[in-house]
Amino acid sequence: MARKVTAWACSWGCGRSVLTSKAQMEKHEDRCFHNPSVKSCKTCRHNDYETPEPDVGIAGGHFCHLDVLDQKIAKRHCDKWESKP
Numbered sequence: 525m526a527r528k529v530t531a532w533a534c535s536w537g538c539g540r541s542v543l544t545s546k547a548q549m550e551k552h553e554d555r556c557f558h559n560p561s562v563k564s565c566k567t568c569r570h571n572d573y574e575t576p577e578p579d580v581g582i583a584g585g586h587f588c589h590l591d592v593l594d595q596k597i598a599k600r601h602c603d604k605w606e607s608k609p
Contacts, residue, residue, distance in 0.1 A: 534558070555600065563605035570606065 531542035532549035536558035543549045553559055557566040565571045 557600070560607065562600050563602050564600045565602070567608060568602065568605045569608045570604065 529544055531544055532546050533542045534540045534549065534553055534556055536553065536556050538556050538558040540552060540556070543552070555562060557564040560567045
C-alpha cells in the first residue's frame with residue numbers, strides 16, 4: 525500500500541528532482557545555478573550561448589560570451605556577473 529511522504533523541490537525551478545530531506549534541498553538551493561544569489565552563468569545577462577549537448581559543462585551547456593572562462597564550463601560567483609534585464 526502506498527504511503528504519504530513529504531517532499532521538497534527547488535524554489536528556483538531548476539528541474540531538480542524532489543528530495544525528502546529539507547536540509548538537503550536547502551543545501552542544493554545554496555549552490556543551484558538558477559539561484560541569482562549564486563551569480564552563475566545561468567542567471568547572467570552575458571550568457572547567450574547554449575550547446576545542443578545537455579551534458580556539456582556544469583550547467584547543462586550554458587557558457588559566457590565574455591571570454592571570462594578559460595574552460596567551457598559554467599561557474600558560480602563570477603565577478604563579471606550581471607542580472608538579466
